[in-house]
Amino acid sequence: MKITKLRTLKNQSQTENLLEELSLPSKLPENPKRELDRRKFMQTSLLALASSPAMVMADESIKNDFPAWSTTPGKGLNEYGQPSKFEAATKRGVAKAYGDLAPGTGSARTPIEKLEGIITPNGLHFDRSHNGTPDIDPTKHQLSIHGLVDKPLNFSVENLLRYPMISRTYFVECAGNSAANIIAPQPIQATAGTLHGLISCSDWTGIPLSVLLREAGVNPAGKWILAEGADAAGMSRSFPIEKAMDNAMIALYQNGEKIRPEQGYPMRLLLPGWEGNMNVKWLRSLKITAEPTHTKDETSKYTDPLSNGKARQFTFELGVKSIITKPSGLMKLPSKGFYEISGIAWSGAGKVARIEISTNGGKDWFDAVIDGPNQAFCLVRFRAPWNWNGEPAFLQSRAIDERGNIQPTRAAYKANNAVDGRYHNNTIVTWAVQADGSVQNAYL
Ligand code: CO
Numbered sequence: 235m236k237i238t239k240l241r242t243l244k245n246q247s248q249t250e251n252l253l254e255e256l257s258l259p260s261k262l263p264e265n266p267k268r269e270l271d272r273r274k275f276m277q278t279s280l281l282a283l284a285s286s287p288a289m290v291m292a293d294e295s296i297k298n299d300f301p302a303w304s305t306t307p308g309k310g311l312n313e314y315g316q317p318s319k320f321e322a323a324t325k326r327g328v329a330k331a332y333g334d335l336a337p338g339t340g341s342a343r344t345p346i347e348k349l350e351g352i353i354t355p356n357g358l359h360f361d362r363s364h365n366g367t368p369d370i371d372p373t374k375h376q377l378s379i380h381g382l383v384d385k386p387l388n389f390s391v392e393n394l395l396r397y398p399m400i401s402r403t404y405f406v407e408c409a410g411n412s413a414a415n416i417i418a419p420q421p422i423q424a425t426a427g428t429l430h431g432l433i434s435c436s437d438w439t440g441i442p443l444s445v446l447l448r449e450a451g452v453n454p455a456g457k458w459i460l461a462e463g464a465d466a467a468g469m470s471r472s473f474p475i476e477k478a479m480d481n482a483m484i485a486l487y488q489n490g491e492k493i494r495p496e497q498g499y500p501m502r503l504l505l506p507g508w509e510g511n512m513n514v515k516w517l518r519s520l521k522i523t524a525e526p527t528h529t530k531d532e533t534s535k536y537t538d539p540l541s542n543g544k545a546r547q548f549t550f551e552l553g554v555k556s557i558i559t560k561p562s563g564l565m566k567l568p569s570k571g572f573y574e575i576s577g578i579a580w581s582g583a584g585k586v587a588r589i590e591i592s593t594n595g596g597k598d599w600f601d602a603v604i605d606g607p608n609q610a611f612c613l614v615r616f617r618a619p620w621n622w623n624g625e626p627a628f629l630q631s632r633a634i635d636e637r638g639n640i641q642p643t644r645a646a647y648k649a650n651n652a653v654d655g656r657y658h659n660n661t662i663v664t665w666a667v668q669a670d671g672s673v674q675n676a677y678l
Pocket residue numbers: 409509536537538548549550657658
């Protein structure tokens with residue numbers, strides 16, 4: 235019914251109504267070429283679905299052999315819900331850098347290939363920790379704002395909860411995300427989450443940092459801030475005062491509930507679009523300084539060695555990036571025919587403008603549709619229809635942000651960075667679909 239309706243649509247508002255009904259972006263772009271692309275996308279999707287092998291016609295009426303869950307009372311009510319036991323495989327991949335010697339050093343990666351939409355469930359948000367998760371009593375924790383200020387201030391959690399709040403949906407990405415695809419000479423065969431899962435996105439609620447800084451009164455000489463966590467690693471980073479006044483936030487809530495311990499309970503710093511470790515967890519101190527402090531976390535780590543022997547320091551903003559999560563590494567396509575290519579894209583510069591898809595390793599590109607909201611410093615979900623003809627294919631996505639930044643190739647990254655450079659890898663990811671339907675990580 236909807237297919238014929240789509241074909242006979244005459245005007246834009248009718249089209250928008252239909253798109254809205256199908257939960258796709260209702261606003262058609264002004265550029266006529268894009269409008270055509272989107273109509274084509276809708277038509278291709280709907281026609282492909284109509285002939286999909288996944289659609290099964292019922293050949294008999296429903297029988298009365300009900301399963302036990304339909305004939306006996308279900309489990310009782312509980313105080314905090316958990317995922318179905320059949321979804322036990324949807325979990326973070328844990329990598330301990332020093333094994334059981336330091337079990338809190340390393341990372342737990344978001345299984346991005348098993349998730350949909352743009353929000354990461356709290357229990358699956360990636361965790362990169364340098365010395366474990368501290369068990370902080372919120373009634374004893376304080377945030378101090380001090381240094382080059384008129385009036386040093388200490389805030390308890392109780393104090394902070396009385397301030398007016400804002401909610402923003404922001405991604406957090408580790409600067410070392412996707413490092414394996416740069417360092418490893420041959421592509422490692424693993425899932426999208428294992429290779430690229432140091433990226434997550436939440437609805438954060440808290441207080442704009444500018445509000446607290448104005449209350450303390452920053453001296454004119456105060457140009458930088460040293461943010462320090464209360465964990466045993468004393469994780470600390472310097473950032474410029476302009477970022478603090480622009481959109482930095484002290485977050486106390488994540489997706490509606492209090493921030494999880496692994497995400498900084500009872501509070502963390504959020505610097506939208508900037509590398510993960512700067513979003514200091516378990517935040518206890520903001521010291522206003524004239525210069526950056528050059529802590530261990532911004533000298534020995536998180537600097538970028540270049541191919542010319544020099545190194546870049548204070549590279550804060552994350553590049554524009556995208557990952558196809560479906561299909562992706564270690565998956566197997568059961569047969570040729572229709573598949574939806576879907577994934578996530580983001581940019582440390584603000585909004586994502588477009589995502590392009592290639593199924594032949596970058597020879598030809600076509601636009602994916604951004605499905606759902608497109609907000610600055612937030613993941614977007616992209617989708618594109620694909621009819622797999624059963625022959626080997628090379629799937630790639632390439633995001634372009636509102637400043638015109640575009641994802642580079644792996645070769646371009648390798649040419650500019652030292653042989654052991656690994657941070658800020660936002661290069662185009664290739665998934666190679668084999669003739670047998672298996673999906674492999676590949677370098678092109
Ligand atoms: Co950096």
